Amino acid sequence: MLTRLPWFFLALFLFILSLTSSNLFAGNELPGKGVMLMDPWSRPAPPVAVNGAAYLSFHNMGPEQDRLVGARSSISNRVEIHDHIMEDGLMKMRHIEDGISLKSGERVELEPGGKHLMLLGLNEPLVEGESFQLILQFEKAGEKSVEVKIQEKSAGDSHGDEAKEHGENHGNKHGSTSASHDS
Numbered sequence: 607m608l609t610r611l612p613w614f615f616l617a618l619f620l621f622i623l624s625l626t627s628s629n630l631f632a633g634n635e636l637p638g639k640g641v642m643l644m645d646p647w648s649r650p651a652p653p654v655a656v657n658g659a660a661y662l663s664f665h666n667m668g669p670e671q672d673r674l675v676g677a678r679s680s681i682s683n684r685v686e687i688h689d690h691i692m693e694d695g696l697m698k699m700r701h702i703e704d705g706i707s708l709k710s711g712e713r714v715e716l717e718p719g720g721k722h723l724m725l726l727g728l729n730e731p732l733v734e735g736e737s738f739q740l741i742l743q744f745e746k747a748g749e750k751s752v753e754v755k756i757q758e759k760s761a762g763d764s765h766g767d768e769a770k771e772h773g774e775n776h777g778n779k780h781g782s783t784s785a786s787h788d789s
């Protein structure tokens with residue numbers, strides 16, 4: 607026989623839990639209002655490509671600092687947060703272990719040659735015009751899913767091609783991005 611008592615304790619427990627959670631004080635926010643995600647895109651990559659990269663912009667609209675701590679997608683085995691760092695006069699990519707910090711009101715852009723999301727071990731080729739789901743993990747805003755559009759953005763700019771920089775793809779396909787002039 608079920609008495610009301612266990613339910614009372616459950617309710618009390620949940621109430622106390624909610625008091626101790628800092629989320630309660632940010633609870634008036636609509637989902638997605640804390641960190642706004644804009645313009646997610648990725649460069650097309652041929653079937654022989656081992657890795658790819660994805661880019662987007664973050665705008666922290668919330669009152670407190672947040673942090674992008676990780677990402678994942680079914681498009682690749684792993685997704686890492688990378689940055690470019692000058693080392694011995696050379697620009698090198700580095701895995702940023704502690705993620706990307708987003709101050710309140712701050713806008714951070716991931717772009718070729720700068721911070722990016724490295725798609726390590728592509729499970730399928732990145733075909734222009736298609737898209738894939740990417741899940742971003744934030745310290746406070748939690749997980750957010752975005753649809754990444756696969757498109758060639760800056761024709762004629764071979765700078766900052768993260769997939770090639772990793773040097774794991776030694777195919778002879780070279781300079782394919784700089785050959786065409788879009789108008």
Ligand SMILES: [Cu+2]
Nearest residue numbers: 688699724768
């Ligand atoms: Cu990278």
